[in-house]
Amino acid sequence: MATSSATENIRYVVEGGHKLSGSIEPSGNKNAALPIIAATLLTDQPVRLSNVPRIRDTETLVDLIGSVGVTADWTGQNELSIQAKEVRPASLDPELCTRIRASILLAGPMLARCGTVELPPPGGDVIGRRRVDTHLLALEQLGASITVDQSYRFVASQLQGADVFLDEPSVTATENALCAAVAAKGTTVLRNAASEPHVQDLARFLCVLGARIEGVGTNTLRIHGGRSLAGGDFRIGPDHIEVGSLIGLAAVTRSSITINNAGVEHLRSTLMNFDRLGISCRIHGDDLHISSDQSRKVKEDFGGHIPKIEDQPWPAFPADTMSIAIVTATQCEGVVMMFEKMFESRLFFVDKLIAMGARIVLCDPHRAIVAGPSKLRAARLESPDIRAGMAMLLAAMCAEGTSTINNAQQIERGYERIDERLNALGAKIIRQPSRDE
Known part of the structure; x- marks a missing residue:
């Protein structure tokens, strides 16, 4: 297991463009x-x-x-x-x-x-x-x-x-x-x-x-x-936020993966909102399969109106999955409004996605309009928090070129051995100490 002290700075060097395949089990919640x-x-x-x-x-x-x-x-x-x-x-x-x-x-x-x-x-x-x-x-x-x-x-x-x-x-x-x-x-x-x-x-x-x-x-x-x-x-039960992250990961890398013991009884809203982005999942018992063959086309609301994905208290769409959904939307055809209601600074990471080539308009601290698909390019990134850090990892994995994510210890506060587990599926992530430059 890759470990580090609580104060050690870590960075991920991520080579984008690799498809994933295989099975993975989410960590405990x-x-x-x-x-x-x-x-x-x-x-x-x-x-x-x-x-x-x-x-x-x-x-x-x-x-x-x-x-x-x-x-x-x-x-x-x-x-x-x-x-x-x-x-x-x-x-x-x-x-x-x-x-x-x-x-x-x-x-x-x-x-x-x-x-x-x-x-x-x-x-x-x-x-x-x-x-x-x-x-x-x-x-x-x-x-x-x-x-x-x-x-x-x-x-x-x-x-x-x-x-x-x-x-x-x-x-x-x-x-x-x-x-x-x-x-x-x-x-x-x-x-x-x-x-x-x-x-x-x-x-x-x-x-x-x-x-x-x-x-x-x-x-x-x-x-x-x-x-x-x-x-x-x-x-401890499975982490439904990690499951949502893995669904988004499969979608943006155009991969086919199976999430075993996914705790599907807690995924209704998550699956519903990914479906709005043209990402569908097949349920087999308590396992979830995401195929590489997805429409990735945003489903318009009735009357041709722009759809909205918004977080709310349970059992609605989880706030912690919003960052993942935003990155996923950059790879889907169409326009969608993302409405983060709970934390006024959570959407500020989208400027990094814009620098990578994403077409996003940050309307205010709570709302962003995403138009896709966008071809993302590699960048030097900084993880501000757990969920935005994981979203940046998704963006880096589908971008052209090699990205560096500094402050990756933030990601490791919420995702166990994520580099090892994704590399086992075919990702190219190098975890290394980050030194001041």
């Missing part, structure tokens, strides 16, 4: 693994997790829980053994917290376990303002006292169940509130909750440990809290 690792602090019994993506973000969170006294060991390439026999109510390491936004997921579990936690501001991708107000308001309604200064300090002698309405269906706020509610005394009703596959995975994990949660997969969760939790074994 990063956005499920992170809250589940945090939630292991709710029990003092051993927990064994499998299909955990071995990526920078999960490794950083493992380091974080280890810093407060939790025993966490990688017992296999994608297997974690965790026991939070003791949890110290210590201040979390600011340097580790700045690496990942997921550090905020420790607020609920540590508050439940220790009665107090001091959390430095979380880091993560710079894709616009990412407010934490929803977390604070939810935990406050469950009985926490919160002080905000240079850090967030939470105190609660005893969390109490409550009827909580989230001011937005935030995924991580739902996960924090869910963990706190499991430990709270009494019943909590969590309304306007996020219901993404990774939220469902967290709820199922907590139920394996003995929690009682009703409404999993809906926007209203009823949690009967205060039950003592045991240990257990749990397998």
